[in-house]
Amino acid sequence: MITLIPENCNACRQCTYACLYGGIVLEGKTPVRTDSCTGCDACIDICKTGAIVSSGQNIRLGHDIAEYKGVWVIAEQRQGHILPVALELLGKARELADIRETGVTAVLLGDGVDKSGDLLIKHGADRVFIASAPFLGSYRTSPFVRIISGVIKEHRPEIVLFGATAMGRDLAPRLANSLRTGLTADCTQLEMSADDGVLLQTKPAFGGNIMAAITAANHRPQMATVRPGVMQPVCSPSRKGDTVFLDVREEHSDTIVSILKTVKKKQSRATLEKADIIISGGRGLGDSKGFKLLKDLAAVFSGQIGASRAAVDMGLIDHDHQVGQTGRTVRPCLYIACGISGAVQHLAGMQSSDIIVAINKDPKAPIFQVADFGLVGDLNRIIPEIIEQLK
């Protein structure tokens, strides 16, 4: 266990970096031991000015995981609109919280989002923390980490979920660091153990070839990011809940990274995740003639166009349409895969579609293993026939 001699401190911060647990912090120029100190004495060696000395005792404090309760979702918005992934996460959070007989909390930071609590409550939140201020309009790491880690430290949730979006994957690791807890990226499955509250988090690795099931049994909160399109939202319009407004102010450290400008990409992207029907094509399309067939098929189904990576690499279509591990995760009512072999990386993005149809001339193509209806044959002959009969 350490004893602090603040007069000797030159505020070099080395001790705060040396501590894995956040057990020592600098308040102004004074070192302070926090509740997270485990008494491991690692900071003593680092301190060159004699401000930290050993008190001879060795006790382990650590934190009591039983104090952590509730399932939280960090909700993401753009220009004040809640992203669908936030509602999907709430659907999952509700399920996990019901198993643990606890509540769901959503946290929303943004500008002009005062009225968004209702939507989050209808999708499963019992309580919504909202911080609404102009400086939170665009995501920046510093203020978001500061504010969210503040509420997490105060309320101690058992689980915190984030979308595996650019924001979520920037924010979550930094928060996990500030809370010194575990984080699992890009989960496709979350299962709760009812008695001890341990969350089994399953994620793909090695481009989807391997799945890993991960836990952080001795740490709280347990944190995970989940890709858009993986979980399902549940809306009950009559749900009630509380909205709590956080009092927030911009601090000097928030401006350490300043946003100079943003330029929107041309918008074809987001729509695929929302599509009810996706007609997807792969290398088997052959060339632009095959691609024209795919477009015609999409037209008679009023579906959106998806693609395998091979089709994208062949230049048949833009990467924004790619489905799979390094593309989009989709879950339409109907997914028709034409000339796609069904590599694991492709399956990773579409296998939870409600109905999957595969058209492929190779009866051994793995896509048939996930298809509800398989048509073995040449797509150049089958697709025109389907179009003809549907017209």
Add this chain to the structure above:
Amino acid sequence: MKGLKIIVAVKQVPGTDEVRTDPKTNSLIRQGVPGILNPEDRNAVEAALCLKEKHGAAVTALTMGPPEAGDVLEEVFAMGVDKGILLTDMAFAGSDTLITAFILSRAIIKSGRFDLILCGRHAIDGETAQVGPQIAGFMDLPQVTYAEEIVLEKGFITVRRDLEDCQEWVKVKLPAVVTVTSRINRPRYPSLYNVQTACDGSLLTTWGAEDLKVPASMLGLDASPTVIKKIFEPDHKKRGEIIPGDEKEMAASLIEKLKGVNVI
């Protein structure tokens, strides 16, 4: 600004996506799978070397792993990296992203003054994209992720970030941590001249837990919050039927079946 000092954190990863698991032991089959430099880490090295060429800089590559991981340092020396630090110690084994970032940050602090820390956005094995931000967290530094361009000017960098629906330009004062995507550049090939200088071993420093003055209780599997319970190959269950007939019959019965389940 004094001579620019850049640190690049790199990782050796299994060299193929065709990794398989051993169903008996539930572990990865690593045998026969060559280790390679993680692709986006190569982009990070290239980004550092471009800054070096433009502004003058000392570039140090840092890697943690088993002794063989030193191979990736040889490779980046051949690209033009000036110094390499290999962090290897049995005590590091099993570290998750939090502990890995902790160890890397301790080594960065020990290595002296620096201006910029570069990392690849993510590694192709675990695909977490967590280590960069976690290093920034341990060192209390600003972080910029998803970089596809870095421009240095008077102690500041301007970074173009590639986000889902937009590109974002941000400005940050150094020191800072930046993670780069594969869109940032096309990495150069190793050069023979560099290969020769790289071979004499003088560029490489090796550190273990004792050099970093970190107690074993803060390292490796035991200190790591996350634990891999199980790894397995995804199971794609067979669920459907093959529709028989010629094209006409297949098309007709497909349409009928889709109507039957109310999707059209």
